[in-house]
Amino acid sequence: MNILEKIANELDTFSKSERKVAEVIMASPNTVIHASIAALAKQANISEPTVNRFCRRLDTKGYPDFKLHLAQSLANGTPYVNRHVDENDTADEYTAKIFESTMANLEMARKSLDTNTINRSVDLLTQANKISFFGLGASAVVAHDAQNKFFRFNVPVVYFDDILMQRMSAINSRQGDVVVLISHTGRTKSLVEVATLAKENDATVIGITSEGTPLAKECSIVLSLDVAEDTDLYMPMASRIAQLVLIDILATGFTLRRGTKFRDNLKKVKDSLRSSRFDRKDV
Template sequence: MLDRITASLPSLAPAEQRVARLVLADPQAFAQLPVRLLAERAHVSKPTVVRFCRSMGYDGLADFKVKLANNANEGVPFIHRSVDSDDKTGDVLVKVVDNAVAAFLQYRNAAKVADLERAALAVVSSWQQGRRIEFYGAGNSGIVAQDAQHKFFRLGVTSLASSDGHIQVMSATLLGPGDCALIISNSGRTRDLMDAAGIARQRGATTIAITASGSPLAHACDIVLAADHPEGYDRYSPMVSRLMHLLIIDVLATCVALRIGEPLQPVLQQMKDSLHAKRYT
């Protein structure tokens, strides 16, 4: 949870950053103090304290304090270890694997189940209405968008993936009520993706973001599946972020498949049988 707050710091408004630093300085005290004292110590208003908690993906101050207290009592199980230029191969192996595993466990503990549920129901609703879901990403996130399209079209959900800003804008313009646009971004600050999200939402589509809490993209979308981690954006390849985004797509696709239920089983079996002929025996 503390790593999540640290990762979100650059995306927060200045006043919310002061609240975040207060949390990081003494998590246990923050979990116990009343909102009046928290606001005084951070030199912000009481609504700003609550707004910070919601920016981090929690229902409010009370919910944030409960999770923070649990986290403080358990201790922070992991600190992100950056890969350095002089690392030996064995060091790189350990750091990359440990960072990925810890990020997954951290996401499991911090994920907002209600948001995953809302996203799954929105996609299932699109499937029921014969509408479509579109996946937008740029760079590494564009690769994740392609993987998402591959997973969801097998479920019978009409889907499209695009990593080109012009195509995204044109495609978003063709969306309407009942459609979904799922936008993937590590930083949540890519202009093309922000433009596509705004157009899709204006057209009446449900917008879902997989991005950092408190980022501009998170604020611009209807549903946010927060992917927070302490990994820097500019060092080597953003390995952990890409893996986290793929994981969230897997969780969402599994939830959608379970809700579609029985009608999907014969289709998946027929698909499996058709692919069998493509393999050497």
């Protein structure tokens, strides 16, 4: 797909003149996309028809079409990447880097998510008698957020970020209850124990964690999110953002499954907040 890669690949199938064009293009593709066929021909010391033939050899309609492909390759070549924050970065720089890494990781997480699993999870959540969200540390924040969302749906929902409360809650769970356990590493001992306890009490255990971890092994369903490790500053960053987006997805799936009337209800919940707020006209 990427035409620059294609050029590099097929370099040996090119003729002498074609190779000259290829080299000029690869040397500064960003200049080429703004050059006319005449300019490029001159730059490569070959004739214009040769450039044109070169373009066609790469399965494009002609020179302008080739430029289009090239432009797209360049745009694609620099997607959101995980750029690491550097000690001497200015506010401008680290701000840009953090936004970009977050987005790169979201893209990554999106690709790794299995929508069938999402569908099954939504099924289970809509049918649950009670939903519990447990996490520790940064994942506690995600659990907190999940409670905030699902609470609006008027389903029994609890959230604990305390190990003992989590254990007690797990022991008290029963068939029909859904326990959602959140842990990026999937190696937090106490959370794995909670999973085991909940399972022993016939609750359904959904894990928002990485594949193949001790926690994953104890779960009925695993929603796994691939995210590049947040090694930079020893703080969870992208992983929890991806988890939160996953919560949004589950919550959205939940409301869609519940139908229109249910969504009217959501509006009421939101409207109920009005009296606690300053009116827009007050401003």
